[in-house]
Amino acid sequence: DAGVTQSPTHLIKTRGQQVTLRCSPKSGHDTVSWYQQALGQGPQFIFQYYEEEERQRGNFPDRFSGHQFPNYSSELNVNALLLGDSALYLCASSFLAGSSYNEQFFGPGTRLTVL
Amino acid sequence: AQSVTQLDSQVPVFEEAPVELRCNYSSSVSVYLFWYVQYPNQGLQLLLKYLSGSTLVKGINGFEAEFNKSQTSFHLRKPSVHISDTAEYFCAVSETGGYNKLIFGAGTRLAVHP
Numbered sequence: 506d507a508g509v510t511q512s513p514t515h516l517i518k519t520r521g522q523q524v525t526l527r528c529s530p531k532s533g534h535d536t537v538s539w540y541q542q543a544l545g546q547g548p549q550f551i552f553q554y555y556e557e558e559e560r561q562r563g564n565f566p567d568r569f570s571g572h573q574f575p576n577y578s579s580e581l582n583v584n585a586l587l588l589g590d591s592a593l594y595l596c597a598s599s600f601l602a603g604s605s606y607n608e609q610f611f612g613p614g615t616r617l618t619v620l
Numbered sequence: 621a622q623s624v625t626q627l628d629s630q631v632p633v634f635e636e637a638p639v640e641l642r643c644n645y646s647s648s649v650s651v652y653l654f655w656y657v658q659y660p661n662q663g664l665q666l667l668l669k670y671l672s673g674s675t676l677v678k679g680i681n682g683f684e685a686e687f688n689k690s691q692t693s694f695h696l697r698k699p700s701v702h703i704s705d706t707a708e709y710f711c712a713v714s715e716t717g718g719y720n721k722l723i724f725g726a727g728t729r730l731a732v733h734p
Contacts, residue, residue: 509663538721547624547710547724548664561719595663599720606652606671607720611663 507532509598509612517618518586526581526615530598536560537579538609539571542593554579555601583617591619622647622713626725634733635703641696641728643711651713653694654722655685658708667709670694681705706732 510529518524530537536555540548550563554573573579577598583590593616597609627642645651652671656664668679675687685696694711711725 540722545726547712547726548722550721550723553719553721561721563721597664597722606669606716608666608669609720609722611656611665613661613663 509596509610511594511596511612511615513615514613515616515618517620519620520586520588522586523582523584524586524617526583526594526596526617528579528581528596528598528612530577530579530596531610534598534600534610535577536599536601536607537573537577538597538599539579539581540595540597541565542595542614543589544592548595551581586619588619591617593617622649622651622715622723624711624713624723624725626709626711626728628728629726630729630731632731632733633701636700638699639697639701639705639730641709641711641730643694643696643725645692645694645711645713647692647713647715650716652716653685653687654712654714655679655683655694655696656710656712656724657681658710658727660707664710667696701730701732703732703734705730 538553539551542548552562557573568584570582593614595614596612599607599609623646625644654669655667670687678684712722
């Protein structure tokens with residue numbers, strides 16, 4: 506059973522460009538969350554998708570947008586890239602069950618460098 | 621809103637020595653508590669979690685943590701560390717009854733020396 510997969514592994518962009526990162530959730534999972542981890546810091550929640558809709562959003566500008574597809578995979582899009590967007594972007598998936606706690610499983614991340 | 625403070629950015633320790641990584645949190649609502657480990661160039665792996673019940677929680681790789689509600693702490697301990705425990709450790713909280721959004725601390729770098 507494949508875990509959470511992300512692509513690409515590494516990405517280099519220049520300021521002002523746009524980028525799309527991709528995530529495939531663990532088999533059986535229907536909820537995808539995205540986190541940004543800047544160098545030397547803890548991950549910060551960007552947003553969460555369930556049933557193809559953004560369910561909750563962290564404190565990130567509208568330049569950050571996402572999408573969830575019918576097969577539960579997800580994309581993170583960042584427009585007008587800034588140097589400060591350089592970070593490891595982590596995707597986490599979980600299953601929305603009846604209980605309130607659902608363990609999130611993390612992918613290996615996509616390392617984005619903005620020059 | 622919740623926040624997490626990891627009191628040590630780096631903890632050096634010799635192999636087979638005990639270690640404690642400290643975590644304090646702040647929240648106006650009840651929370652779940654977690655410790656994650658991140659090895660170089662990898663994602664996050666759940667070490668252990670506190671949801672309810674016994675305040676002493678045991679996790680993988682011989683780690684344990686104790687939830688102290690009065691001190692709003694959730695310190696991670698291991699009685700004897702190995703070289704392979706060298707990694708970044710993150711304490712996190714999520715609001716009970718919420719959407720499992722995780723709020724992380726800044727991390728503690730555990731460096732185990734021979």
